[in-house]
Amino acid sequence: MATAVASQDGSARAGARTSAGDQAGASPAGGEARDEVTSARRIVVKVGSSSLTTAAGGLDADRVDALVDVLAAAHGERREIVLVSSGAIAAGLAPLGLDRRPRDLARQQAAASVGQGLLVARYTASFARYGRRVGQVLLTSDDTSRRAHYRNAYRTLDQLLAMGAIPVVNENDTVATDEIRFGDNDRLAALVAHLVRADLLVLLSDVDGLYDGDPSTPGTSRIAEVAGPADLEGVSIGSAGRAGVGTGGMVTKVEAARIAAAAGVPVVLTSASRAADALLGRPTGTFFHRTGRRSTGRLLWLAHASAPRGALVLDEGAVRAVVDRRTSLLPAGISAVEGEFTAGDPVELRDATGRPVARGLVNFDAREMPKLIGRSTRDLARELGPTYEREVVHRDDLVVLAP
Structure with missing residues (x-):
């Protein structure tokens, strides 16, 4: 029983x-x-x-x-x-x-x-x-x-x-x-x-x-x-x-x-x-x-019913920005990428210890991420074009997970 x-x-x-x-x-x-x-x-x-x-x-x-x-x-x-x-x-x-x-x-x-x-x-x-x-x-x-x-x-x-x-x-x-x-x-x-x-x-x-x-x-x-x-x-x-x-x-x-x-x-x-x-x-x-x-x-599904296709590892500043200030995730705050995913897929956002802190819908494919990691959107737009001057995960497509 x-x-x-x-x-x-x-x-x-x-x-x-x-x-x-x-x-x-x-x-x-x-x-x-x-x-x-x-x-x-x-x-x-x-x-x-x-x-x-x-x-x-x-x-x-x-x-x-x-x-x-x-x-x-x-x-x-x-x-x-x-x-x-x-x-x-x-x-x-x-x-x-x-x-x-x-x-x-x-x-x-x-x-x-x-x-x-x-x-x-x-x-x-x-x-x-x-x-x-x-x-x-x-x-x-x-x-x-x-x-x-x-x-x-x-x-x-x-x-x-x-x-x-x-x-x-x-x-x-x-x-x-x-x-x-x-x-x-x-x-x-x-x-x-x-x-x-x-x-x-x-x-x-x-x-x-x-x-x-x-x-x-x-x-x-x-x-x-x-x-x-x-x-x-x-x-x-x-x-x-x-x-x-x-x-x-x-x-x-x-x-x-x-x-x-x-x-x-x-x-x-x-x-x-x-x-x-x-x-x-x-x-x-x-x-x-x-x-x-x-x-x-969508956010309820994201938190409780989605299956993450990959993960983004955030530095300490990005964790504070996403969790405490509920801001969007920018490329500059990402230190590593895991898994295979495409734009629009749910991904897990993790701190440096591997603890999941949030989930979000990612705006880029996994294969694009290595060239974005740790860089400002302004630099990316100047080098790669205006389509790269945007968030990796927008705050409207992001949910913070309970500790």
């Missing part, structure tokens, strides 16, 4: 925890409702494969229907729901005679091709019981990084919601390569929450929250609220769940919660069986308070 494991000294520093006695049974219905949940109008709900499938890998119709019952009840005049659903690859295993999730990308894509149709058909039939329509939206990370793709994805999702439909979003596994994959649907859900300007993200799995130890062990506590990174000090995050049909675990869920919270979207992390309580604002699961403000979609 996906768990959070306490540090070796057993410390429990998070701001709010429930006793071990709250681990089992129905979620608490009493207590104050979470205002940020009850006031949320546009909500992204993410559900994992293990909450939708049987142990053999096929879709569990009863589980799907139970989730739809909750979402249909929450969907109405005041609330809009975007569902980010895993399960395509898992649903395709049994029909293709596979007894476990394949490791190679080609067979994963084949399973997704079979399973995606089954998954959407099941959602379509289940939501039809309530007169609700669904629309399938398949995304790759390119769709959150390329300006035109990002804009089109937002328009499609926004229009589906305006027409009363429920978008069912998944990663486009059938065409995604290792270089353009989100890696897990938890991260995808955080980016979709930002993309559609959601008021709330709800992450559903087979665990009813983040714990400071193995939830099956007496004496462990559920972390009820996380106000910021300090509340998770001393807590290390466990591995993936027991079902073995998905790619995520508590690690990816906490990381997704951090991404969304930093982008101004509060998060509830709980089990699929407690989805109704989560959407009603009852104190179930772990609630991540927003820690930042909404940023541009």
